[in-house]
Amino acid sequence: MKIEDIDKQVKENPLSKEKSKQQFLTMTEELGIEHSFSFDEAWEIGEELRRRKKFRESITDFEQAIRDRGIAIPEEAMQALNPVKHTFADGCYVREIFNPAGEVLVTKIHKKEHPFFLMSGKMSILTDDGVVHLEGPHHGITKPGTKRIIYTHTDCVFVTVHATNKTSVEEVEEEVIAESFNDPLVALEDISLLKNKTK
Secondary structure, three states: OOHHHHHHHHHHOOOOHHHHHHHHHHHHHHHOOOOOOOHHHHHHHHHHHHHHHHHHHHHHHHHHHHHHOOOOOOHHHHHHHOOEEEEEEOOEEEEEEEEOOOOEEEOOEEOOOEEEEEEEOEEEEEEOOEEEEEEOOEEEEEOOOOOOEEEEOOOEEEEEEEEOOOOOHHHHHHHHEEOOOOOHHHHHHHHHHHHHHOO
8 A cells, every 4th residue: 555545545535543543553564664653643633634624624614605695894894994003113013903892803814923912802713722712901822824713792902913024014914924724834834733743
C-alpha cells in the first residue's frame, strides 16, 4: 500500500479507529518505520484537523448563505454602522471598531497571531473551540486561521494590535488577512499543530 492509497482511503472510505490502528501497526512493521509519536497521538491530531476543517467549511457556508439570501448588509452601510479608527505607531497598527448591540458579524480570516482587546460590551463568539462569552474589559490572542461569528449583546468596542512595518490600512490588511482558508500561511498553522503534538 502506497501513501497515495492511504490518502485516497482517508477521503473516500475512512476506517474506524480500531482498523486504522491495525493498519498503522501493520504498515509500520512492514516498512520498518520508527515513529516519534504513538498511533493515539496521530489519531488525536487527525481528529483535531478534521474538526477544524469541518468548522471552516461550516462558517464559510454560513457566510455564503447570508450573501446568497441577500441579507448581508452592503459594505458601505456596514462601515457606517461599525466605524473603525486606524492608528499607526512604531511597528504597530491598532484597529479599533465599534459594533452596535444586536449585530451578527462574520470576521475575516486572520493570517497572523495578534492580541485583541474587548474594551467594553458583551458578546458571544462562535469559534472552532465552541461558543465563548466575553465581557469587556477582556483581552486574548487571535491565532492564525481564526474566523469567528460574533453576536453583540450590547454595544461593543473591540481593538486589535498588529506588528507591522506597513504604513497603510490596505497594506496591513493584505499582510494580516487571508482571502480564504487555502492561503499558505493559514494552512501552515495545521503543520504547527502537528509539530506541537509530536514534541
